[in-house]
Amino acid sequence: MTKTQTVLGFLICLAxxxxxxxxxxxxxxxxVPIAHDLDPTHGVDKIPWLISAFALASAAALPxxxxxxDSLGAKKVFVGAVVTFLLGSALCGxxxxxxxLIAARALQGLGGGGLMSVTxxxxxxxxxxxxxxxxxSGIGGIVAGLGMAIGPWIGGTLADHANWRxxxxxxxxxxxxxxxxxxxxxxxxxxPVRHRIDYLGAALAAVFTSTLLLAxxxxxxxxxxxxPQIIGLAVACALSLALFLRRQATAxxxxxxxTLFKVxxxxxxxxxxxLLGAAMMGALVYVMVYLQAVRGIGPAAAGxxxxxxxxxxxxxxxxxxxxxxRGWRMKTFVLTGTLASALGLAALATLDADxxxxxxxxxxxLMGCGFGLLIGQLIPxxxxxxxxxxxxxxxxxxxxxxxxxxxxxxxxxxxxxxxxYEAKVPGGSTSAIxxxxxxxxxxxxxxxxxxxxxxxxxxxxxxxVAALLATRLPAETGPAAAPVEDRELVAA
Numbered sequence: 001m002t003k004t005q006t007v008l009g010f011l012i013c014l015a016x017x018x019x020x021x022x023x024x025x026x027x028x029x030x031x032v033p034i035a036h037d038l039d040p041t042h043g044v045d046k047i048p049w050l051i052s053a054f055a056l057a058s059a060a061a062l063p064x065x066x067x068x069x070d071s072l073g074a075k076k077v078f079v080g081a082v083v084t085f086l087l088g089s090a091l092c093g094x095x096x097x098x099x100x101l102i103a104a105r106a107l108q109g110l111g112g113g114g115l116m117s118v119t120x121x122x123x124x125x126x127x128x129x130x131x132x133x134x135x136x137s138g139i140g141g142i143v144a145g146l147g148m149a150i151g152p153w154i155g156g157t158l159a160d161h162a163n164w165r166x167x168x169x170x171x172x173x174x175x176x177x178x179x180x181x182x183x184x185x186x187x188x189x190x191x192p193v194r195h196r197i198d199y200l201g202a203a204l205a206a207v208f209t210s211t212l213l214l215a216x217x218x219x220x221x222x223x224x225x226x227x228p229q230i231i232g233l234a235v236a237c238a239l240s241l242a243l244f245l246r247r248q249a250t251a252x253x254x255x256x257x258x259t260l261f262k263v264x265x266x267x268x269x270x271x272x273x274x275l276l277g278a279a280m281m282g283a284l285v286y287v288m289v290y291l292q293a294v295r296g297i298g299p300a301a302a303g304x305x306x307x308x309x310x311x312x313x314x315x316x317x318x319x320x321x322x323x324x325x326r327g328w329r330m331k332t333f334v335l336t337g338t339l340a341s342a343l344g345l346a347a348l349a350t351l352d353a354d355x356x357x358x359x360x361x362x363x364x365x366l367m368g369c370g371f372g373l374l375i376g377q378l379i380p381x382x383x384x385x386x387x388x389x390x391x392x393x394x395x396x397x398x399x400x401x402x403x404x405x406x407x408x409x410x411x412x413x414x415x416x417x418x419x420x421y422e423a424k425v426p427g428g429s430t431s432a433i434x435x436x437x438x439x440x441x442x443x444x445x446x447x448x449x450x451x452x453x454x455x456x457x458x459x460x461x462x463x464x465v466a467a468l469l470a471t472r473l474p475a476e477t478g479p480a481a482a483p484v485e486d487r488e489l490v491a492a
Contacts, residue, residue, distance in 0.1 A: 001126075005185050009126050012181045013119045016082060019171055019178075020115035023089070023108065026167055027051065034164050039098045046098045052217050053102045057109030058116070059213060059403040060206035062396050063255040065114050066121075067197055069392025073190040074121045077392075079182055081114025086175045088112075093168035108168075117396040124383045124391060125188050196253040204244040205255060211237040212404065216411035220418060256397060257390065264474050265385030266394060269378055270401045272334065275466040276374050277405025279341060282413045282459035283367055287348070287360070290452055293433065294353055294445060308361045312368025317376045330381040331473045337373030338467035340366055345460035349453045353445050370463075381473075409462075413455050420451035 001009065027034075031050055035043030068077045088108025095101035215233035223229045248254040261267045284306070291302040320333050344367030347359070379398055386394035422428060424447035433444045 001185075001187050005187070006126055008181060008185045010123065012178045012185065013123050013126070015174055015178045016078075016085075016115045017119050019175055020085065020112040020119075023054070023085075023112060023168075023171065027054070027105075034101070035098065037164065038095065038101060043098050046102065049102045050098065050105060052213060053105040054109035054112060055403070055406075056210050056213055057106040058113030059209045059400070059407075061110050061113045062117055062209075062400040062403065063205040063393075064197070064199075064202035065117050066393035066396030067202070067253070067255045069118055069121050069396070070390060071197060073188060074118060074125060074392065075182070075186045075188045077114060078118045078122055078186070079179065081111045081118055082175060082179045082182065083111070084108075085111025085115055086172060086179065089168045089171040089175065093165045113399075117399040118392075120379055120383075120395045120398075121392045122186065122188065124380070124395065198247070198251045198253050198255045201244060201247045201251055201255045204240050204247055208237060208240040208244050209400075209403070211240060213407045216407040219411055220415050225415070256393065256400075260386075260390065260394060260397065263385055264472070266382055266397075268469050268473050269382040269385075270397060272338070272374070272466045272469050273378055273398050274401040274405035274408075275462050275469075276341075276371070276378075277402035278409025278412070279345065279459045279462045279466075280371060281406045281409035282455060282462075283345060283348070283364075283371075285410070286413065286417070286452055286455055287364065290351065290449070291360075294449055295357070305357075305361060305364065308365040309368035309371070312365045312370075313372030313375070316369045316372040320373060320376055329475060330377045330384075331470070331475055333373045333377040334381065334473060335467060335470040337370045337377065338463050338470050339370070341370030341374065342460045342463035342467060344368075344370060345456050345463060349456040349460060351449060351453055351456070353449050409459075413459070416458060417451050417455050420454045421447050424450050 027050070031047045034050070035047055037043075039046065065077060065081070085108055088104050088106075088111055091104035092101055092108055095104055211233045215230055215237060218233075219225045219230045245258070248256055248258050261270075287305065288302050291297045291305055297305075316337075320328075324330070324333075344363045344365075347363035347366065351360070379395070382394055382398055383391060425444055428444060428447065433441070433448060436444050
């Protein structure tokens with residue numbers, strides 16, 4: 001590829017990452033208007049499926065995407081993911097019922113999962129062979145973080161001032177342009193050997209991921225943790241995980257080779273990424289809950305409070321790229337990112353009902369700096385350590401472990417919030433706070449804020465554990481050893 005084609009390739013990848021991440025988060029702020037429009041009577045009851053359909057389909061397909069990249073080549077898989085995402089977006093915008101919209105969101109999620117993972121493989125292959133560094137992958141991570149931060153605000157704004165269908169239709173022109181550009185511009189290496197696809201392993205991974213996400217999403221909300229539904233999901237989750245691990249240990253071409261965990265960079269990188277996913281879930285969700293439930297700020301206005309986080313992620317992403325060119329190690333960035341994130345979450349653990357909103361902005365800025373370093377550096381760190389013939393699997397596995405962290409973080413933090421609140425306000429329920437008045441409301445708010453402080457403190461401890469793991473990261477030494485034909489392929 002020429003220099004111009006490479007630059008265009010980077011821009012195409014960044015656009016598709018932003019599309020996918022925005023679409024995962026943008027709907028969350030517009031679910032109620034969508035439900036009222038499509039099904040005024042029962043639409044609200046289907047909101048959990050509307051939110052989870054995209055995430056379920058996206059996470060379930062991740063292990064398979066990595067193997068397909070290593071077998072068929074990243075370009076073919078990338079183009080297929082973009083087409084699937086655009087088709088799902090068009091069907092979402094044209095949906096006439098909640099059922100149609102949920103099905104279309106699942107289809108969109110299948111494509112979106114590829115955009116958020118396969119794109120990182122493409123970015124890695126667009127880098128100059130042997131140059132190392134974080135160019136491309138680091139920027140892609142920062143764009144993904146920005147999408148997480150500004151997605152709820154864009155969704156709330158479109159829901160307040162335009163038809164909700166534009167949330168999906170707005171994807172089409174940019175997505176079509178990216179698709180045409182990918183077909184015409186991208187020239188990526190192909191594997192000299194056609195690998196067999198372990199579809200049974202991919203199916204078991206999908207079952208495990210889906211049951212885990214459903215159990216953590218529904219537990220304590222739609223169903224009690226001890227209900228038959230949640231227990232059944234937990235049993236199915238454990239059984240599918242055991243079968244998946246057995247399959248990966250015995251399959252000739254596993255979708256997630258267990259040998260990857262023998263590489264220290266990959267082992268610790270996956271663990272830190274999972275902890276990051278849990279902490280980010282706590283930060284993004286419960287800051288929004290605090291601003292809306294405690295401070296009475298509307299959804300769109302509350303989304304603006306995430307702008308400092310987005311600015312922090314952007315600033316450190318650009319700065320880290322310059323510093324890495326001057327010889328700074330990725331391990332230093334990762335360790336600094338975990339510590340900054342932990343300090344930002346610890347600052348949020350001091351909130352009360354009338355804390356200065358500028359303190360909240362400052363804590364979010366600090367967290368943005370930490371998250372930006374982690375998102376921007378962990379991906380290329382793992383890619384540089386992965387065997388060349390397993391680049392796709394290693395890259396999509398990063399996203400897979402972040403998704404698992406998101407799910408477990410949502411479950412643990414949600415349960416923790418409810419239990420601490422019930423201990424502080426005996427007989428109280430977080431869902432009843434909005435209906436209280438007078439002294440009862442004030443007491444409930446104090447108990448709620450106290451419970452949220454515990455959540456943020458635990459999230460800070462999660463990032464402290466990540467910092468300890470970061471100290472164990474080996475210094476990066478470039479790509480792991482690969483067969484001669486793979487090294488020649490990368491050089492070509």
